[in-house]
Amino acid sequence: MSDPAGTAGWEAGRVRIFDTTLRDGEQAPGAALTAEEKLEVARQLVRLRVDVIEAGFPAASPGDWDAVHRIARETRGPAVAALARCRDGDPQRAVEAIRVAERPHLHVFIATSDIHLVHKLHLDREQALAEAVRWVGYGRKALGPDAEVEFSAEDASRTDPEFLLRVYEAVVDAGASTVNIPDTVGYAIPDEFGRLVRAVVERVGSGAVVSVHCHNDLGLATANTLAAVQAGARQVEVTVNGLGERAGNASLEEVVMALRTRPGQFDERVTRVATEQITSASRLVSYLTGFVVQPNKAIVGGNAFAHESGIHQDGFLKNPLTYEIMTPQSVGLSGSTLSIGKLSGRRGLQGKLRELGHELEGPTLDAAYRAVVALADAKKDVTDADLLAIVEQQTAEAAPEATAGPVRLDGWSVTSSAGGRSTGSVSLMVQGEPCTAEATGNGPVDALFGAVDAAVAPALGWHPVLTEYEIRAVTAGEDAQGQALVRCRRSSDPPDADPATGHGLSTNIIESSLEGYLAALNKLVRGAPVEGRRP
């Protein structure tokens, strides 16, 4: 199949954005998301107008399969991709999961470098090549002539170049419409990687879209991706915030904004991305995974558009162009601060949130409005950052698992003093029955979490076990809201079970911690999918 629709239909002058936040990004240790959270990210990727959403690795677990299937069913606009090894069972499960998609995109891979073949797969080159051809052919047959079938040669940048070209040629003959060149270990240097990509484009570029997938181990993922575009690659695999295993993947926002800021360097190739959705996407992914974005991260860091030194401020005030190559507005940063008086009711809040990239209405808007009014009582200045934190909290926890869950917090108190242990007590409703308990701990949070454990254990037969706990200030200052991220599993689950995540938000960090613990607990009570780790 030398002319699948995906290739022939590919628009000239464009670079296709293949987002793998939900697959490679979510594989980062500690970044696991629930199916509901993955859907929320997928909806934001639709607003961001990426071309392809890689939704997961369906063969990894029933939960992964289910999440990919739900995203495939619900997504309109971007293609939905699923990853599969070239191994009996994997591609079949992937095809089942994405067949319902408006635009299914199967992504099969096998390693081709000798180091991977010898030490991991115990295959020789010819066997690997045969498997690649077999499963690409399977995918083309299973999904028909119009679907995208992509093949990746894992560890391509450390593969013998002649063998690599032979593999790509063979899979294009077998029906692959996209061939992907992964720098799996983040080893490539831009000019060297550009030469490799150019060789692949020359060999198979007339029959397939050439794609790249770069890791950031040496800090070069964005540069390698851009060098590949200069060399003729027409699909780039990227993640929001550069999320991903180890040092992560090429960062969507960096690649997209470089193409947009320096078009002359890239033969005027453009993407379809709605760049003003970048900040919202970055915040959402950071919030749900608990992975902070450092202040000096390009494009989406808290300081990316901030100017300090006297030298720079001076020039900046005289003309922003002296130090600014992009506007904050182009990535969806309004930069304004807000006086709560100006909100003038729910309508005013709705308008302000629209400016910040969020469309709220009905009960969600009501709940957000109540939270903003309450915050204005506790805190002098309500800022954009505060509003965004409130919206995220509403979106993440306004789900069924929220305050109306099977475990409800009726009251709590805690005392803590120098040198001694802290003592906490909680009053809960557990499945309709009132329960109270006290506990002591190293600090107030430890004490209150212990009290919750003691209160729920008799009714549930298990208690939550904390696996991760973080607290972050939304803004500076002592009246800042604290955003808590809490992950726990059931005491009856295996230690490597996927945890449930809860978020809390309050100007009292004890309260936000407890809110987050209860949100996660309710997800566990309702039976959030709990699986062992991936194969």
Next chain:
Amino acid sequence: MSDPAGTAGWEAGRVRIFDTTLRDGEQAPGAALTAEEKLEVARQLVRLRVDVIEAGFPAASPGDWDAVHRIARETRGPAVAALARCRDGDPQRAVEAIRVAERPHLHVFIATSDIHLVHKLHLDREQALAEAVRWVGYGRKALGPDAEVEFSAEDASRTDPEFLLRVYEAVVDAGASTVNIPDTVGYAIPDEFGRLVRAVVERVGSGAVVSVHCHNDLGLATANTLAAVQAGARQVEVTVNGLGERAGNASLEEVVMALRTRPGQFDERVTRVATEQITSASRLVSYLTGFVVQPNKAIVGGNAFAHESGIHQDGFLKNPLTYEIMTPQSVGLSGSTLSIGKLSGRRGLQGKLRELGHELEGPTLDAAYRAVVALADAKKDVTDADLLAIVEQQTAEAAPEATAGPVRLDGWSVTSSAGGRSTGSVSLMVQGEPCTAEATGNGPVDALFGAVDAAVAPALGWHPVLTEYEIRAVTAGEDAQGQALVRCRRSSDPPDADPATGHGLSTNIIESSLEGYLAALNKLVRGAPVEGRRP
């Protein structure tokens, strides 16, 4: 002066590492350091074996001058550089500050792009060229033939190339031994930047070291720096953690480890950096500035050497080379966890800390040992991360400003409960007099900080005003230590006064917050230099 010693003496086959963490890095909004903290970073840069430490911008303020001067006086090994505008007064102050250094390195700059000349400096090209020549000549004369005199053309990547080359030629004739090409706005793309560097090397490379200074606005600072090395640059200006204004500077650790991991791509050029000090340097800079390093940061992120996905784990366990291009040990990560029983006393702790890159003895070792023993009572597993946090806390706060400061905490207690305000009380010794006070607040930290304010205000005539507050968990889990960073100024200072920084560490986050507040307060009482912002 066409053959200054700095050039002729420059060793072939090497790339000079010019660290600007203390100058460009410290200019990042929110990253300001005290003179004492700058010295601590400078000592770590000596251990890291960088070639040049850019210590600051002496004309900015008397505090900046003093910090540069102290670093110049105390540093042995690396050269000590100071930045100066080409403007009467600046270079003189810089020369005064660094003249005492073992190897002084003057760094003068002026903008050369039309956009900067027109909108910021109101000079024409010929005037800018004349100022550049004048102040390079001044520096050469003031410091003598053996010192380094470096010239930077600010915004070089947006300067007319022919004019730029003419400027570099003129300053080399005037005595510059290094010419630096800054990509001030982070605008360059690697292959384009490499071509610019090559043109400069061809024009002046026989008479001066060619240097680059790249910003990260498009995520390309490391790649641009490496492309420059391929094109003949022999000095690179970098910062630890990529700290710096906006999206920061090229990251020292990424540039150094790329050169080390892929020598064949860089003509086998090497640096002198002791890479096993990288992790300690990264942690110290993050700790003192309060700038987090994101988990997916290359080389120094918490996940940089972590492997998750089943696919990857499998290969990794069979042979680390399948997914690892550098060892964690090469950057000073031991990766082990520790059973406290194995420490067997102060000697055991000392040995373990040496493995982690810290040499402690005498009272500092005693204090660290007491803290570790106390922690082992409160926390199940004492990890490497816990030990490093304790060492950082000892180093930062074992200074005179510490617990034995003019304000001492004798006791505190706080209560907090659902829906209500929190109430806190503190007992302090303020300059030898006992003071107690109570206050209420939104949360327990707010209440206790308010109580401290109320207790100290009558005696001091002012109270601390919080300008920044962050709390971070050292490890996961509910018994984790919380590391607090607190910055405050005096209520009697102007709102833009440089704040004092305090750190606290405890398994009780209330206690670590209060410790940090007291440490910062003591610095303010002792009169830490408080200045307005830079010119």
